[in-house]
Amino acid sequence: MSKPRRAALHRVPMRHPGDTAAIEALFESGALNPAAIVAILGKTEGNGCVNDFTRAYAVQSLSLMLVRRIGAAAAERVALVMSGGTEGGLSPHFLVLAVEPGEAPNPAGALAIGTGFTRDFAPEEIGRPPQAEAVAEAVRAAMAEAGIADPAQVHYVQVKCPLLTTERMAAAQARGATVATEDTYASMGLSRGASALGVALALGEVAAVPAAAIGRDWSLHSGVASASAGVELERCEVIVLGNSTDWDGDxxxxxxxxxxxxxxxxxxxxxxxxxxxxxxxxxxxxxxxxxxxxxxxxxxxxxxxxxxxxxxxxxxxxxxxxxxxxxxxxxxxxxxxxxxxxxxxxxxxxxxxxxxxxxxxxxxxxxx
Structure with a gap:
């Protein structure tokens, strides 16, 4: 029988989107092993729209930091999910998720983490059923990695998904392909929607994802999905969070x-x-x-x-x-x-x- 795992989560502030100092302080103090990190979520202070490059800035800074610490191959396997927009009183911060060796399973159940990644999408697939189906596959893979078999034990699924830019739309049109929308901002919503319905498909919350339903039929939804679209990637990155009696920790x-x-x-x-x-x-x-x-x-x-x-x-x-x-x-x-x-x-x-x-x-x- 494999040794139980233990989930760790560190919430740290950021002074600006490229500020990784608080995370690196965790490394220096011994509170966090950089090799144990599986995902980093961030709330950055941009506008959250198509041209919010605070997300890409944060991803670049985090990627460079991780490459220095654990190497390029390992850094590529860390899911980096940046959500732009800290309007009102919201505070910019990072949530650093790590998986460490445990001692004994918690019979009451403990936080379990799994990650998954889709392939890169062609522009004509964004906001359409192929994206939803690929996300569903990645969610199932992340659940398997976390050791969660029961969808009822999944309480949150974060998806970072791509969007359409003018350049990406032009590339599709040059190949004779059509895209879901020619409005770059609207593409964010369609990409989020397709991703969320992919989560719902994987968890049995919906039976299918018809093309006509994406961005239209609001009766179809997931109660645990959270999708954030950005210009900084072309694939979807998935983080599944749930509870499992196979995991250690409080x-x-x-x-x-x-x-x-x-x-x-x-x-x-x-x-x-x-x-x-x-x-x-x-x-x-x-x-x-x-x-x-x-x-x-x-x-x-x-x-x-x-x-x-x-x-x-x-x-x-x-x-x-x-x-x-x-x-x-x-x-x-x-x-x-x-x-x-x-x-x-x-x-x-x-x-x-x-x-x-x-x-x-x-x-x-x-x-x-």
Whole structure:
């Protein structure tokens, strides 16, 4: 029987998108073995749109750091997921995920991590069923790597996916191929949507992904998928987080689904499921020390209302709708947990119901 593994998660601040100093300080102190890193998630302070190169800047800086520490081949196997946009009070930060040798399995279940990668996509595949099917395959591979057989034990699946640029569209058209959209910004939503439906397909949340459903049929969605699109890659990178009794450690993950952008009760349910009380609406300071990470999706409702009242997120020509949504959901969650370094990603196409989205909590179990 193989020795159990132990998941580690370090949340560190960043002074700018290329700042890896806090991660390297973990190496120097001995708190983290760079060879144990399997993924790094980051919230960068860009606009989260097509031309948000803070994501690429962070990926480049992290890649150079990892190559110095563990070599190019090993660095290539680390999933780097950067989500742009820290509107409102959100704080830029990194979440560093590592897998270390364990001692004994935790019978209560412990955080389990698996990663997977798709092939590079041709531009004409982005936002279409081939992307969803490839993501589903990568999710299944990541679950197998994590040793999670039961989809019910999967609580969060992060996908970093590509988008269409003018150059990529031109390359497809030169070959006589058509693309899902000629709007580069719209391609972000279609890519996120196809990725999320790929997660849903792998977990049995949907039976199939028809081409006509992507970006249109919001009744099809995943309750655990979080997809973020960027210009810095052409493949999808997948991180599966769940619980397993085969893993060691005191970390555990739970999730719930926000029905809309102000669904505070869903946040409270996720916190309580992770073992954190929510007295007076906010996690008490004595328990807050066990909170390791909060990850959520944010999306304005397509019908322009929140509980019957009009919102203007889609009508603002100055500020992109996803930027409004990140600030709003970030504020709701920050009020519940008492901190602002939370991973709120905008654009929740097929990630939770229309106007809502998944929220996951990673926490240390209470002693005893």
């Amino acid at each position: 970390l555990a993950i739970a999730h719930d689904v926000m029905g809309d952008t102000i669904d505070l009760p869903a946040v409270h349910r996720a916190l309580r499921a992770a073992g954190l009380p929510t007295e007076d609406g906010q996690v008490p300071e004595a328990s807050a020390v066990r909170l390791v990470a909060v990850l959520a999706k944010a999306e304005p409702s397509s019908f322009g209302q929140i509980r019957g009242q009009r919102h203007i997120m889609w009508d603002d020509s100055d500020i992109n709708a996803t930027r409004h949504a990140r600030a709003l959901v970030g504020g709701v969650i920050a009020g519940a947990v008492g901190r602002t370094d939370i991973f709120v990603s905008g654009g929740a196409e097929h990630q939770g119901p229309d106007g809502g989205g998944p929220v996951a909590v990673i926490a240390r179990r209470a002693p005893g």
